Amino acid sequence: MKYLHTMIRVRDVDASLRFFCEGLGLELKRRDDYPQGKFSLIFLAAPESPDAEVELTWNWPADDGSTEDYGSARNFGHLAFRVDDIYATCARLQAMGYTINRPPRDGHMAFVRSPDLISVELLQDGKLPPTEPWASMPNTGVW
Numbered sequence: 722m723k724y725l726h727t728m729i730r731v732r733d734v735d736a737s738l739r740f741f742c743e744g745l746g747l748e749l750k751r752r753d754d755y756p757q758g759k760f761s762l763i764f765l766a767a768p769e770s771p772d773a774e775v776e777l778t779w780n781w782p783a784d785d786g787s788t789e790d791y792g793s794a795r796n797f798g799h800l801a802f803r804v805d806d807i808y809a810t811c812a813r814l815q816a817m818g819y820t821i822n823r824p825p826r827d828g829h830m831a832f833v834r835s836p837d838l839i840s841v842e843l844l845q846d847g848k849l850p851p852t853e854p855w856a857s858m859p860n861t862g863v864w
Contacts, residue, residue: 728798
């Protein structure tokens with residue numbers, strides 16, 4: 722398993738970049754804007770740990786100029802881990818009594834929540850073909 726990134730939602734990209742880059746010394750690794758989804762993903766990392774990234778997710782203002790209220794918890798998104806076999810990992814977690822909130826229907830991505838309700842994203846190293854029971858399993862709850 723390899724640790725990938727931690728995602729947090731931000732309200733103001735410039736203010737966040739000032740804090741994380743100028744204040745903490747993280748470096749901008751890449752930025753991807755998604756006009757169709759109206760959001761941006763900005764990846765930062767410490768120079769000494771370039772593979773352990775912080776993902777800043779910025780949801781663009783709505784057409785009416787309003788922004789999403791993250792409250793006190795919606796701004797923290799998830800932890801992400803690359804795994805060698807997403808099906809085996811999900812089966813092991815499920816056998817331990819954890820709910821797979823977003824099953825790996827596509828053979829690539831799944832979400833599960835920790836006992837403290839922290840979302841954990843599992844990403845397959847490569848991609849596996851869709852396999853039952855995962856391929857037809859519905860989402861459960863939120864992640």
